[in-house]
Amino acid sequence: MNGIPTERITGPLSAGMGDLTSERSRFIAEAQRQGLHYIHQPYELYSEANHDAWRCLYRGMEDRWQRHANRHFLQGIDRLRLNPNRVPRLEDVNKFLYPLTRFRAVAVSGYLPAFLFFNSLRQRQFPTTITIRDGGDAFAEWPDIFHDITGHVPMHTDPAFAEALVRFGDCAHTAVEMVADIRDEEEQVRRLTSIIRAMARFFWFTVETGLMREGKGLKVYGSALLSSRGEIDHALCSDDVQKHPVQLEWIINQGFLPNHYQPLLFITESFTHLYELVDELERWMRAGRLNNVAPGEPAITEADLKSFLRPVH
Numbered sequence: 010m011n012g013i014p015t016e017r018i019t020g021p022l023s024a025g026m027g028d029l030t031s032e033r034s035r036f037i038a039e040a041q042r043q044g045l046h047y048i049h050q051p052y053e054l055y056s057e058a059n060h061d062a063w064r065c066l067y068r069g070m071e072d073r074w075q076r077h078a079n080r081h082f083l084q085g086i087d088r089l090r091l092n093p094n095r096v097p098r099l100e101d102v103n104k105f106l107y108p109l110t111r112f113r114a115v116a117v118s119g120y121l122p123a124f125l126f127f128n129s130l131r132q133r134q135f136p137t138t139i140t141i142r143d144g145g146d147a148f149a150e151w152p153d154i155f156h157d158i159t160g161h162v163p164m165h166t167d168p169a170f171a172e173a174l175v176r177f178g179d180c181a182h183t184a185v186e187m188v189a190d191i192r193d194e195e196e197q198v199r200r201l202t203s204i205i206r207a208m209a210r211f212f213w214f215t216v217e218t219g220l221m222r223e224g225k226g227l228k229v230y231g232s233a234l235l236s237s238r239g240e241i242d243h244a245l246c247s248d249d250v251q252k253h254p255v256q257l258e259w260i261i262n263q264g265f266l267p268n269h270y271q272p273l274l275f276i277t278e279s280f281t282h283l284y285e286l287v288d289e290l291e292r293w294m295r296a297g298r299l300n301n302v303a304p305g306e307p308a309i310t311e312a313d314l315k316s317f318l319r320p321v322h
């Protein structure tokens with residue numbers, strides 16, 4: 010598993026664990042209580058209501074993907090052979106994904122501190138939520154398996170996109186290097202907060218909400234949009250959304266609120282362009298140009314900072 014341990018919840022497993030509905034899964038609560046980040050997918054815990062939610066979400070997206078999704082995403086969805094009617098097993102997804110780009114989806118218990126998340130990408134492991142939102146709501150406030158598997162993972166089948174993600178993971182190691190020798194602890198935390206914020210904003214305005222030109226129009230490659238039937242329509246059809254060519258200096262200084270429909274989106278030219286932007290992000294990091302980005306969202310937590318200051322590889 011390339012250095013990332015797969016941990017298992019100790020004690021009786023299925024008994025009394027309920028289903029895998031987001032925010033009320035006892036299995037996940039127990040994993041978090043035990044401090045486990047990487048877990049397995051207890052497939053037997055998915056209830057019929059969980060599978061129904063998956064079916065409803067998937068059916069709600071199919072037409073929209075055809076209309077609005079980037080062609081690399083559509084190819085990816087085909088290649089993964091997801092079942093529209095059943096929550097997927099990660100091992101089945103990986104059977105199709107791994108031979109294409111050596112990426113794998115790995116089950117996690119929820120939010121991963123920033124370094125762990127970015128470092129997983131570097132190791133071609135995508136931290137994947139295994140719970141599913143209640144009742145197939147169009148918009149989920151937090152990632153769930155529908156967001157992670159239908160929004161992110163199809164993009165990981167594309168070699169150029171996959172390389173850009175791995176390169177982004179490299180930047181997390183550069184960030185560790187950049188702050189390691191700062192003796193003044195307060196300054197170290199201040200600078201690191203700014204660098205993590207810049208990285209999170211970059212990720213948000215590209216991987217999560219990115220648009221790309223295709224023919225005469227715009228298509229979506231951002232995962233947050235690709236997994237929300239409400240938001241993908243809003244992104245491409247509402248006059249209230251500003252769309253601009255991506256500019257590094259803008260996106261690293263631009264705050265965002267992940268739990269709302271996005272008012273501002275950026276257009277990337279290609280995945281080669283995305284890779285070049287990641288390279289540039291790293292050059293800017295080395296030159297100190299990420300040390301003072303504009304304050305604001307997203308908030309950087311204690312756990313995020315610790316994960317960089319005492320990184321586990």
Ligand SMILES: [Fe+2]
Nearest residue numbers: 152217232233
């Ligand atoms: Fe996401």
